[in-house]
Amino acid sequence: MSRVLEVENLRISFPDGQGGRLYPVDGVSFSLERGETLALVGESGCGKSLTSLALLQLIPPPGRIESGSTVRLGDIDVLGLRGERLRQIRGRRIGMIFQDPMTSLNPVFKVGDQIAEGIRAHFDVSRAEARSRSFNLLQEVGIPDARSRLDAYPHQLSGGMRQRVMIAIALAAEPEILVADEPTTALDVTVQAQILEVLDRLRATRGMAVLLITHDLGIVAGRADRVAVMYAGQIVEEAPTARLFARPSHPYTQGLFASVPRLTGPVQRLTPIGGSVPPPSAWPAGCRFRPRCPKAFEKSELAPPLLPVEPDHRMRCWLAETGGARG
Amino acid sequence: MRRWLLRRTAQAAVTLAIAITLLFVLMRAAPGDPLSRLQGDRLLSREEIASLRERYGLDQPLLTQFGAFVGGLARGDLGVSIEYGRPVTSLLAERLPATLQLGGAVILLNFTLGLWLGVRQAVRRGSREDRWLTVASLGGYATPSFWLGLVLAWLVGVKWGLLPPAGHSDPLLDSGAGFLERTVDLLRHLALPVLTLSAVTIATTMRHQRNAMLDVLRDPFMLTARAKGLSERAVTWRHAWRNALFPVVTLFGLWLPILVTGSVFVEAVFAWPGLGSLAAAAVGHRDYPLLMGAALLTAVLVVAASLLTDLVYALLDPRVRLS
The missing domain is CATH 3.40.50.300 (P-loop containing nucleotide triphosphate hydrolases)
Structure with a gap:
């Protein structure tokens, strides 16, 4: 490719x-x-549309x-x-x-x-x-x-x-x-x-590459080859779609999945992510998800880079260093 | 379309009828009549006044007078001016060309320079040029046209002698002068009154066009136009300007009658032989027939301008249907 x-x-x-x-x-x-579909996923205000523009x-x-x-x-x-x-x-x-x-x-x-x-x-x-x-x-x-x-x-x-x-x-x-910026949101x-x-x-038919920008994880599955999750102006997790859906690793991505209702399996209470997306003026130092993160720990006060979870799976969280366990 | 036109014409007729009736009544309600001035100055005897009153039908009951006016109107006869002793229609026809020249030139200048400046300002919003043009247009807007007219007539016309300070044509111009010579003479006479009237109107046009453009420039389809790979010129003039024309069309619809019937002040300052000064004099003289004629012309123009505005809207905007 x-x-x-x-x-x-x-x-x-x-x-x-x-x-x-x-x-x-x-x-x-x-x-x-070439020919690939990458989904850029995030809540409104995360910077995904600006990125496409x-x-x-x-x-x-x-x-x-x-x-x-x-x-x-x-x-x-x-x-x-x-x-x-x-x-x-x-x-x-x-x-x-x-x-x-x-x-x-x-x-x-x-x-x-x-x-x-x-x-x-x-x-x-x-x-x-x-x-x-x-x-x-x-x-x-x-x-x-x-x-x-x-x-x-x-x-x-x-x-x-x-x-x-x-x-x-x-x-x-x-x-x-x-580049399709929320192509179905208004429909x-x-x-x-x-x-x-x-x-x-x-x-x-045309062999085009597609950058699909959406807040809707539901339309990503089975459509995108890879997913990049954005939070507060940064990509916080990136992986092939199947792997991301099987093993969401960043606490924010996990929170996103927990707040999506599922049609299969036992009926569960949705777990929304606490708090709301802060505006750019209120982004904290260190990990930007830290104030809302249930897994935040001391090291979260330092800004994490994108760290490998697996060879083609990366996330912006210090937990990647310890395979998900708190150090 | 045909039905729309029929309905609008019927509406226009009703509007005109109401306007005429109101004008007729209001004018009669104002103190004095065309002959009271002559009476006050004791120029004429009581008997002479009475015979004049009878001659012009002013001794008749109001309803009869109105009937006579409407009857004349149906025959295309607006009566005879009491002050000038000539048919009102020929007086109006005589003054119309000069007024159309002045109004037409002002509208043309607005439609070209005014719109262009407004668009430029919007595209370069916040630039030094935009700020200076804003100051200039506010200045133009705040300047009383009779004052500006006097200053220009004195400075440019009298002190510097660059342009004729008054009149419609040079009375000394050879009657055998060629077309070109006469056109140049007319343009020289037009320059100062047009400039005076344009200062205020262009300021308004610019402001409207600038604001309309700024609104459109924020529309999402502007992003589509750019993302397609269109040139900035096509984006500005084809995609934005077409959509920013609507408020300006409304503005022009409102102006058309004012500019065509002439500006009383500017015509007075520059001794421009147009309808404005004629109508102003008619008010002073209580010249009922002439005043009714001038008012009727204005009313027709207002109605026609609003009809024209709707037509232009329908032409510009496919969402507007004439039905």
């Missing part, structure tokens, strides 16, 4: 309003292989990506690109789908034109050719009666149809990486399954 995306030590900062800066994303590193330098001002951060696409250093060279990467190498299809499409343009625009931004083709490609894309994402839907406006489509259009836009310039449950199925199918 070849590596298509490599993110190293990504740090994103925002002014804190008092002359200093806060770091909602603080040293995130991960990589993506940073891949194409889409962080809204006054936020900024700190120097020392790296995003590499093959041998291209994305964060060093500006202007036209950056534009050529957006959509062409990485396509993006956003959370809310109701507001992510421009209300005053026909959906066919919104797709064709993405094609013509990267390929030198005629309007007619772009339109015919848009038609193919609409068919590919499973929109019935695609010919007439080309001339529909977003408000004339249902939420699920709009999200399919968003996917078609993201695919317009045939990117090798698809009905039945529609969620359909959209996820479309994404699975496209990954298989």
